[in-house]
Amino acid sequence: MNTNINNKMPQIDDDYINSAEAFQNVEKFKQIMCWYGCAIREVRTKLEVLNDDFQANYARNPIDNIKSRIKDPKSIYDKLKRRGYPITLYSILDNLHDVAGVRVICPFIDDIYTVADMLIAQDDIRVITKKDYIKNPKPNGYRSLHLVVEVPIFLSSGKRLMKVEVQIRTIAMNFWASLEHQIHYKKTQENVDDVIAQLTQCANVIYETDTTMQTIRKKLEAEGKLTME
Numbered sequence: 001m002n003t004n005i006n007n008k009m010p011q012i013d014d015d016y017i018n019s020a021e022a023f024q025n026v027e028k029f030k031q032i033m034c035w036y037g038c039a040i041r042e043v044r045t046k047l048e049v050l051n052d053d054f055q056a057n058y059a060r061n062p063i064d065n066i067k068s069r070i071k072d073p074k075s076i077y078d079k080l081k082r083r084g085y086p087i088t089l090y091s092i093l094d095n096l097h098d099v100a101g102v103r104v105i106c107p108f109i110d111d112i113y114t115v116a117d118m119l120i121a122q123d124d125i126r127v128i129t130k131k132d133y134i135k136n137p138k139p140n141g142y143r144s145l146h147l148v149v150e151v152p153i154f155l156s157s158g159k160r161l162m163k164v165e166v167q168i169r170t171i172a173m174n175f176w177a178s179l180e181h182q183i184h185y186k187k188t189q190e191n192v193d194d195v196i197a198q199l200t201q202c203a204n205v206i207y208e209t210d211t212t213m214q215t216i217r218k219k220l221e222a223e224g225k226l227t228m229e
């Protein structure tokens with residue numbers, strides 16, 4: 001008989017159980033998650049409208065696709081705890097800016113800035129933070145434009161401003177970020193620098209390719225030879 005079976009079970013720590021008390025009002029927790037879902041819908045609709053309008057005006061789409069997600073309760077709890085914030089519903093709204101996340105994938109690098117500028121120009125959008133990891137890539141080569149915006153949602157009881165994190169990157173940058181996210185390597189002193197160096201090299205090659213693709217598009221556009229599908 002395997003007496004070690006309990007060792008294989010994940011540990012649920014006391015703090016997590018206590019947090020059930022802080023999040024005890026399940027109905028309120030669900031309501032707040034619903035607000036985040038509404039905020040995501042507002043932002044997605046704005047982006048979809050911009051994409052359609054851009055297509056009507058310039059015969060091409062600056063957005064290839066849009067993904068969105070709401071952070072799950074365990075990740076919310078872990079992040080509050082890691083950062084030393086109170087484990088309360090108010091604390092989620094006050095301290096976390098990525099509970100609602102929207103990822104926008106663009107064909108070309110300049111589309112990223114076009115989309116960001118069109119979104120933040122809207123008078124019901126307030127930019128809280130803007131981090132340009134394209135102009136200033138992370139040491140591992142990660143590139144993306146990150147915005148945290150505040151958007152109003154209109155509920156039966158009134159209006160509420162909600163924070164949404166918007167990550168905007170090219171198809172190629174997304175390819176790198178998705179695979180890098182999946183690569184979980186055992187970090188030892190010997191391999192860590194080598195793995196990071198290889199990943200950074202891949203990110204740089206991808207960025208060069210992105211830049212070349214954009215140059216090709218712009219040249220064809222300037223010559224009036226561009227037909228985008």
Ligand code: 0O2
Nearest residue numbers: 097098101131138140142146167176177178179180181182
């Ligand atoms: P998930 O599941 O994607 O949400 P914070 O946003 O508060 O956590 P910080 O430093 O302000 O902290 O965040 P930052 O660096 O602006 O953005 C964090 C998010 O960007 C991450 O979310 C990832 O989605 C993405 N990201 C940042 N750096 C990397 C990276 O090196 N590789 C990849 N693949 N993605 C990255 P989460 O919370 O990690 O996860």
